[in-house]
Amino acid sequence: MCNEKVSYDSYIVFFRVVQSKTVQWFVRLPATGCQLIERYCHIQYIITVDKQLKDEQRLQHKTSPKLFISKGNLLSSILLDVFLGVVVMMWLFHNDYPKLVSCNLLHVLDVVGNELQKLLHWLMGVPAGLKLNSQLDEFLGKFFLYHVYLWIGYLNILRPFMETILWSIGLSGCLGLSVFLSLSMDFLSMLTFHIYCFYVYAARLYCLQLSGLSSCWRLFRGKKWNVLRQRVDSCQYDVDQLFLGTILFTVLLFLLPTTALYYVVFTSFRLLVLILDSVLAKTVTTLNTFPVFSVLLRLFHSDMLAGGVRFNVIQRMEGQPLCLSMQVEPAPYSVVLTEGKIEQLDTWRDHQIHNSSIGGLSRRLLLGHLVYPWGGDSKK
Numbered sequence: 001m002c003n004e005k006v007s008y009d010s011y012i013v014f015f016r017v018v019q020s021k022t023v024q025w026f027v028r029l030p031a032t033g034c035q036l037i038e039r040y041c042h043i044q045y046i047i048t049v050d051k052q053l054k055d056e057q058r059l060q061h062k063t064s065p066k067l068f069i070s071k072g073n074l075l076s077s078i079l080l081d082v083f084l085g086v087v088v089m090m091w092l093f094h095n096d097y098p099k100l101v102s103c104n105l106l107h108v109l110d111v112v113g114n115e116l117q118k119l120l121h122w123l124m125g126v127p128a129g130l131k132l133n134s135q136l137d138e139f140l141g142k143f144f145l146y147h148v149y150l151w152i153g154y155l156n157i158l159r160p161f162m163e164t165i166l167w168s169i170g171l172s173g174c175l176g177l178s179v180f181l182s183l184s185m186d187f188l189s190m191l192t193f194h195i196y197c198f199y200v201y202a203a204r205l206y207c208l209q210l211s212g213l214s215s216c217w218r219l220f221r222g223k224k225w226n227v228l229r230q231r232v233d234s235c236q237y238d239v240d241q242l243f244l245g246t247i248l249f250t251v252l253l254f255l256l257p258t259t260a261l262y263y264v265v266f267t268s269f270r271l272l273v274l275i276l277d278s279v280l281a282k283t284v285t286t287l288n289t290f291p292v293f294s295v296l297l298r299l300f301h302s303d304m305l306a307g308g309v310r311f312n313v314i315q316r317m318e319g320q321p322l323c324l325s326m327q328v329e330p331a332p333y334s335v336v337l338t339e340g341k342i343e344q345l346d347t348w349r350d351h352q353i354h355n356s357s358i359g360g361l362s363r364r365l366l367l368g369h370l371v372y373p374w375g376g377d378s379k380k
Helices: 002-019 021-028 031-058 065-094 097-123 134-175 177-191 193-220 239-289 292-299 333-339 358-367
Strands: 223-226 231-234 306-313 324-330
Touching (some): 134 177, 177 193, 177 239, 292 333
Antiparallel strands (some): 223 231
16 A cells, blocks of 8 residues: 555656656757657547547537548648658668768768868958958957867767767657657757857857947937836936947947958858758658648548539520539648648747748848747747
């Protein structure tokens, strides 16, 4: 009896720990955790809908076509995902691609490390004939070179395990192509972590300088930013404040080209990584939401996806009543794909920034705001 109570208490503690926000945030941090949670929610939904359909049959109620199609879409999506994942896994292992990719990837990473060092040494000189602040340029160059050395040491630690990691990613195909792609996204983030660090450092410094310049510009115009009311108000400044503001504005303005150069270079690298990450994320989202069952019903002209009816006049004869024939029109494929799309039962990668317009993205880049992978929440 005592052992049963201890096991029950342990289960309750474990359940509460799993349900805590901290654990859930940690699980959702990698793309793989988000995808596993998404599939878990899908399976739970299928079980719930299956119970509802069985209850309706037992009570001899008419089965809801919407629930039946929803269950079919989720089940077919999971089966197709697993089938594609197994096919990719067998193709990779049949040609021994993990070992081949491991050798080539290590060589590519070594080349990237050497090229990054050459690029930083070039930036520390007179890049493209630009006249930069030599002291700040040398400081930033050595700062980023130190992080390149750290990244090379980090790769040397991963080098013996690289083939094992790639084999593990390949084996994840048995859980579905979406899990395989999610692990690939996490692996890409792991290998390009140094680019993310470079981008964050340069963006924060660039944004800080722009913020200082805008504050000094408001000072010259007799304005200040009201934090409580979130607006610009008038303000009287004395001579000492204007003199100090002039000095700060001059220093920040002449240091801005040096900072902006590093910001542009590392932002370009970051955007290349984000484009690849976005393509993988969109592929995973398509696998999660594509209505396979609805498309199959449309191909076979099922009445469950009727888009309307059409009346045709049967051969009309004088003095006879008008006779019409009714024909069910199938729903267009555009309607099937739109209305049959599987809902995201869990917010996939909710720590990321939502898709924004080109104008919004350009504004964030110009102001030095951090740009995260597309596909999630729109918080800063």
